[in-house]
Amino acid sequence: MTQDSRFTFVKVDESASEHIAAPQYSYWKSVFRRFFSSKVAIFMLVLIIVIILMAIIHPMISGYDNLNMENINDPTSRFLRPSLEHLFGTDSVGRDQFNAVWSGTRTSLFASFAATAVTTIIGVIVGMFWGFSKRLDVIMIEIYNVIANIPYTLVCMLIMYTFGAGLVQLIFAMSCTTWISTAYFIRVQVMIIRDRDYNLASRCLGTPMSKMITHNILPYLISVIMTSISRDVPSFISSEVFLSYLGVGLGQSYASLGRLVQDAVKYIQSAPYLLIFPLVVAASISVSLYIVGQTLADASDPRTHMI
């Protein structure tokens, strides 16, 4: 009982008790591991990549020109049903709808990505300072109240009427007021974490505000910004579709998903396939971007990394 040969005395090793056995933690590795653990997200990611590649590559091969109506006087090439030759059929002036859809997707995607980039960059920068400065907050909240109360569609229509139809004008119209909502969203998030202990600690260590923003606040907002982006891209695509449908979108020279829908809606009974294909592509972009964005937003929150 007194002496068990199976047990021996060991000395306490102080440094061994401080050792962390877990493997090295890397933020971005954990983000990707988390993201790729979702099968739906992988499927949606593949879908959106295919759509983007098609939108970039296909118009280069087909050389689709929206103003080219060489078959307009040939009644046999109008309103052809989808076939192997014309995968999505042909429209009222004999243009191939398959080519038109991808050319339109390219325009719509470009417009919405550009508008999202403008909105996010301006929104995040303004939101940071807005959340930090109490003096700026007093002014900005009034500006926000004014701008947020003007109907978005009205602003877009007014700008498009004033500056005329065109891609740059469309991007400007879509992003000229939406950045303030993003800024407001960021402002609230900044205010939540601004006075946390670790930020007070940084202030005690003499960290300047610019460094606080890049090192203490922005890393915490990655998932929030991801959420904002994944909401903005689909909403700009539908805005473009909606504005083009109203007739204030892009000019004749561009094919866009909105334009295609607007043209096809007249033939909804005689040639429904003209409407269905652009809508399916638009919906696929919206849904897949939203799901990919949300999954990425969840994955970029380190609280999910432990599980």
Next chain:
Amino acid sequence: MVSTNNEKEVLLSVKHLEVTFYNKKRRFRAVKNANFDIYKGETFALVGESGSGKTTIGRSIIRLNHTSDGDILYKGKKINGKLSKEDEKEVVRNIQMIFQDPAASLNERATIDYCVSEGLYNFHLYESEEDRLQKVDQALESVGLLPEHKSRYPHEFSGGQRQRIGIARAMVMEPELIIADEPISALDVSIRAQVLNLMNKFKEERGLTYLFIAHDLSVVRYFSDRIAVIHKGRIVELAPTEELFAFPLHPYTLSLLQAVPMPDPRIEKSKELVIYDESKRDLSGEKPILQEIRPGHFVFANDREMKEYREKLQEMIEFKKEHPNA
């Protein structure tokens, strides 16, 4: 422990400090006319219940809270209110803070390397990258952590380890005064002593001065040289530690001391708790002020109360003489 304070150098001096918080029109005076000196090399404790304003005083010294009146003098130089950039840098370098909650006070998205060297970066306190890494290694080793922890993130550490990282972060700046805002109240009982001993070690090695903010009197007795008891934003009693524990005069101090649990369950059970209630006190007479009743022992009282306290003090001293072991 009772020392003659007159010979010591005053490091920090708080004079008629008032801190007021505003919420629209409503006013809340968190600190009312606080006066005290902290001598170089001592540990000065601020003790009081939650919401008594002890943290507010600490945060005003480190310039996180605005003061509405009074002066805070560091080595005779005013450090509250508007300061020039250079003066502010001086204050930040020389006064550092240890926070209460080790889980909240570290940047979760930064490595330990960045957390510890944040102050070094801000003041460029290193000659080269190697020098900086060496300083970080030293700081980590001095708090009992391993240099290999540099690449880790705060959430991988236990509460005690995180608090030690917080201490290393403050120590790497080589400050003169450290404000420790309840540094052990969020920690497990088993590692409290570890952190306190670490703080004591730094005090002996580097001649640091601490402003120790706490509500736990048993810890304060072990750790500090002088104690100020604060109640509702007002310092009610200030005395060297042993003096305060031997001759508590103000009724609030008395009730605080009473609240310390006794290790003997029989005494603890039969102990009658005195709850301090200001409304039941006789507050007649002129306005009380902080007065010196014995050398180094101040109590918040007016002349009538001073007389009562003097009698009480005399009784206690006599009692101590008759029963030296009581």
